[in-house]
Amino acid sequence: MTGICDGRVVAVTGAGRGLGRAHALAFAAEGARLVVNDLGTGLDGTPDPDSPAAQVAEEIRAAGGQAVPHGGDIATTDGAASLVRTALETYGRLDTLVNNAGFLRDRMLVNLDEDDWDAVVRVHLTGHFLPLKHAAAHWRAEAKAGRPPVARIVNTSSGAGLLGSVGQANYSAAKAGILALTLVAAAELARYGVQVNAIAPAARTRMTEQVFAESMTAPDTGFDPMSPHNVSPLVVWLGSEASAGVTGRVFEAEGGRITVMNGWRRGPTAEKHARWTPQDAGKTARKLTEQTDPPEPVYGEQL
Template sequence: MGLVDGRVAVVTGAGRGIGRAHALAYAAEGARVVVNDVGAGLDGSGCEAGPASLVAAEIRAAGGEAVANTDDVADWAGAERLVSAAVAAFGSLDVLVLNAGFLRDRMLVNLAEDEWDAVVRVHLKGHFAPLRHAAEYWRAEAKAGRARDARVVMTSSGAGLLGSVGQGNYSAAKAGILGLASVAAAELGRYGVTVNAIAPAARTRMTEGTFDLAAPASGFDAMAPENVSPLVVWLGSLEAAGVTGRVFEVDGGRVAVADGWRHGPARDKGSRWEPGELGPVVASLLAAATSPEPVYGA
């Protein structure tokens, strides 16, 4: 038996790259998979059914169970259809892996409104909309006495954790995903749902223009997308029942827990501060605090 044998998993953005690796890894460990991909280009333009259908066919050819779905995850009705597709095809939904996204990189002084809106829409709303419909399904199941031991795995980024020069829209959306994951973990635990996020690094269409990610001629390929998927599969398993509200960095053979914002040094006067008093106060607080990690590309 595989680690997720018999579980039903939806993977968004699963036609290529990391999402494709997730879908194949879930199927290899026994899950029945809904392969979602709208088939858009790297910048989010266009739409083709081929990528999702090809991955679903690849899973079936290997003896697994999979169906393709091409709904837009950032469309409210499309996200609802995606969740319904899992229940219709396989009778339930146990795991939601949110991975879909694209880039429109610009320095802030050149970033256009539509480039901001498009990236935030697909990454952030594209996480919220499927999550919202899945949560409604899981709540209904719990109230009917059929609580699912369900899992959500969201996809943030190092850009969401630390920021990335030239990616203000992407960094903001990925940071928003971390906030959403924290709230979802706190709210959905009562229904038997855990929610975690990953910040992966791998060779994909989205990263090939940013980093030198050429595959090695031989030996371990540290930037292969397949390196990310084992953790994502484990987080979707029954073994991960006690893990929720956490963020993991994962790349190559490395898995790390990311420490997010937390309360730091403080001074309480017991009354309102005067503006002129605060210079030395802030200086003392910063001297006692840990310095922030540098922004990527700074």
């Protein structure tokens, strides 16, 4: 029996642990051939001497699948280019890119150092942009050579990027940037046969184990709603040919729940064909806010 990704070549960044590992295993179970990327850093981005990429690749091979490890830094041009090159040199093609790598350096805004800001934005936002750019360049070349791909990109945002999260200004800003990057990439790359979507997952990983400390496994069914493996089926479908026609979308995924996010939409509007005074602009803005729903609370906000 073949899976929905049979024969596809999938590169997953940050695939050594947590969500990335779950995604890689799920893709392999559906017949995909994997490039398992992980730099092997700690939670704060410092080097980890025991990089897990090779371990996950071996786990896939032991189960009868195909996988190769990649230890490059995908937030650099050379590392991102080598990720794509590894897929092409190993398997002769690349069909799906899952951008997942990241780490945290949480601080309240007044305590957030510039280095902590730069490091988190680099790994999350630049770490999405560069692999996306190099994969897209390959797919554009294929399309122009008369070999249009059926390509997929799945980006990883967060509820912090959708709503904000107290103590995570750097992370929230980077994850919000990923949403905008997803929309632009979906619009620009559609002509080359590339679909681009994003997920905002909630699961128990190294980054969230304090938030989701309790297992919460239902004793009657054995279902653990915080397991990262619950998110992967949607990612696998988005990365497959079966998702044809779905692009530029953002999905929340948690436990057994999937939600399509509507994003920013224009609400109540007021217009006059003249310049507003500050007083009139303020009066009008206040009236408009009273005509719409209040924003969703920021994660961690004291209400």
